[in-house]
Amino acid sequence: MFGKILIANRGEIAVRVIRTCRRLGIKTVAVFSEVDRNALHVQLADEAYCIGPARPDLSYLNIPNILSVAHATQCEAIHPGYGFLSENPTFAEIAQKCGFVFIGPGHRAMERMGQKSVARDLMIRSGVPVMPGSTGSVEDPEEGLRIAHKVGFPVLVKASAGGGGRGMRLVETEDRFRTLFSTAQGEAQSAFGDGRVYVEKYLRNPRHIEVQIMGDHHGNVVALGERECSIQRRHQKLIEEAPSPAVDADLRRRLCETAVKAAKAIDYVNAGTIEFLLDAEGNFFFMEMNTRLQVEHPVTELVTGYDLVEVQLRVASGEPLPFRQEDIKPNGWAIECRINAEDPAGNFAPCPGTIDLYIPAGGPWVRVDSAAYTGYAVSPSYDSMVAKLIAWGPDRLTAIDRMRAALHEFRVDGIKTTIPFHQWALSHEEFREGRLTTGFVDKHQVSMMAYLQPPTDEAGGTQKEKAAAAHGKTPERNGTTGA
Amino acid sequence: MSDTTSLTTNLRRLIDEMRATGFSELDLQAPRLKVRMILGPAVQPAVPVREAAAGTEAGVADEAAAMPVSRQIKAERVGVFSFGRQRVETGAAVIKGQTLGLIKGISIQDQVVAPVAGRLTAVLVEEGQIIDFGRPLFELLPEA
Numbered sequence: 099m100f101g102k103i104l105i106a107n108r109g110e111i112a113v114r115v116i117r118t119c120r121r122l123g124i125k126t127v128a129v130f131s132e133v134d135r136n137a138l139h140v141q142l143a144d145e146a147y148c149i150g151p152a153r154p155d156l157s158y159l160n161i162p163n164i165l166s167v168a169h170a171t172q173c174e175a176i177h178p179g180y181g182f183l184s185e186n187p188t189f190a191e192i193a194q195k196c197g198f199v200f201i202g203p204g205h206r207a208m209e210r211m212g213q214k215s216v217a218r219d220l221m222i223r224s225g226v227p228v229m230p231g232s233t234g235s236v237e238d239p240e241e242g243l244r245i246a247h248k249v250g251f252p253v254l255v256k257a258s259a260g261g262g263g264r265g266m267r268l269v270e271t272e273d274r275f276r277t278l279f280s281t282a283q284g285e286a287q288s289a290f291g292d293g294r295v296y297v298e299k300y301l302r303n304p305r306h307i308e309v310q311i312m313g314d315h316h317g318n319v320v321a322l323g324e325r326e327c328s329i330q331r332r333h334q335k336l337i338e339e340a341p342s343p344a345v346d347a348d349l350r351r352r353l354c355e356t357a358v359k360a361a362k363a364i365d366y367v368n369a370g371t372i373e374f375l376l377d378a379e380g381n382f383f384f385m386e387m388n389t390r391l392q393v394e395h396p397v398t399e400l401v402t403g404y405d406l407v408e409v410q411l412r413v414a415s416g417e418p419l420p421f422r423q424e425d426i427k428p429n430g431w432a433i434e435c436r437i438n439a440e441d442p443a444g445n446f447a448p449c450p451g452t453i454d455l456y457i458p459a460g461g462p463w464v465r466v467d468s469a470a471y472t473g474y475a476v477s478p479s480y481d482s483m484v485a486k487l488i489a490w491g492p493d494r495l496t497a498i499d500r501m502r503a504a505l506h507e508f509r510v511d512g513i514k515t516t517i518p519f520h521q522w523a524l525s526h527e528e529f530r531e532g533r534l535t536t537g538f539v540d541k542h543q544v545s546m547m548a549y550l551q552p553p554t555d556e557a558g559g560t561q562k563e564k565a566a567a568a569h570g571k572t573p574e575r576n577g578t579t580g581a
Numbered sequence: 582m583s584d585t586t587s588l589t590t591n592l593r594r595l596i597d598e599m600r601a602t603g604f605s606e607l608d609l610q611a612p613r614l615k616v617r618m619i620l621g622p623a624v625q626p627a628v629p630v631r632e633a634a635a636g637t638e639a640g641v642a643d644e645a646a647a648m649p650v651s652r653q654i655k656a657e658r659v660g661v662f663s664f665g666r667q668r669v670e671t672g673a674a675v676i677k678g679q680t681l682g683l684i685k686g687i688s689i690q691d692q693v694v695a696p697v698a699g700r701l702t703a704v705l706v707e708e709g710q711i712i713d714f715g716r717p718l719f720e721l722l723p724e725a
Contacts, residue, residue: 169660
């Protein structure tokens, strides 16, 4: 096992990695930007060094500075967390060439999965079901149109180098195809410097099901079960759970086998996630692979009992996986709510600012992964996540109720957060029944807004409090709660 | 005119050579020229050259008076600090562009240079210290 590692990240994930390292007796080196000087990961690590100004490209993406700190502090390995450099094959390769172990997959596997059309082809050849569509990228709009006809409208035109919805166009009808095809090509070119696109069938309101896998350097790959992340907005996940209410034992076995097959096709090592779309008939299709630890990994930890960061570290240091496929048996149910500094009533606009009062939820079966504290300023330079609230229960409804109770006591004053959104979603009948799709938030927009913005003229005390919470009007809320 | 220019250039080259080889003193006599140079610890090397070449007595003072307030020289890179051949000390006079130390990163070695001429009022760094971005390394009182 390593004696000392550098964590090339910030926020809750850096704190998360430090916690496991502390328990395992591994020394940690944190890096930070000028605005993160007082950040929690800086306070918790054994050593911390500033690597640049707030702008991510000058600090958290600054490969020479990060590697220089790793070198100067004699770190053996680098944990990239998620985001930033975690899926950058160049960083993984350079780090390795400089003599550091990259705690993640090999750069070649990362590179192949990063190219969406390449990954798609690879999966087809490995016998992994993909959404019907083109083989590889398509240059000619006429060829694209032929494929669209074959699979049937609506179709998606997607950037091969893409991600985050950029360079992606939904085409509902034939007459719009040529125009939107070239729009997607242009957008892909400007966003990624790579104008290649491909065509695939668009599934209306599918479920987002993903499988956590872990691979070691001894040829073992194990699937740690599925997570459902259907509650999302504009491809940003908001609520995740494990297992999925839509997956029975048979489907779970098929999903896991497929995920292992996909990972083995690229000799995958360390933590990875295979994302699938699941249709109403129980068919699933490979969407993409995330070659890193996921934000929502805690729900898998709570139902499998394994610390995934620990497994990452062990595997990276050359140890074999500490479990076999037959050891993985989901126990109970876990749910995660992402508490973001966003205004759910205002189109989820980011609301950076200083947290005047931070009181995380507690109690049995409640876990909070966060780097926030009272007085902490959520910077507009980085993503808006304040905390991940995770609750476990022996069954789904118990987990939901524990989560609702935890949300009720979670205080983040001074900025608007998505807490009221979660309170709404978790009390929604369809959510409680497990009837989820990626269209859930859009479909129930009216119900959500009614919850977040109750009519003020006839509102009673409780509603007023609710509205205040939704609007982040902390003085009112402080008043009603007597704080 | 061109003679003076080429002389200056040649002297500069000579100084670089002296630095590289570790010589600190030089007496040079030529038919129409007499130069004596001493490169002491943290002595400004280029200034005596120009004095010698120009045959003048006083310091250069080629710029208007700067604000007499100490300013910090901060690290713009990350790595391990080294003074290099010679450690500069508090009180040393430095010239603009003078190398005060090196920051050795994993593949890059960056020089820390004096942004203006002046006198070091503080040396805030140790040999071998790990330097992070923006760390104050020296305090420099610009030349009046």
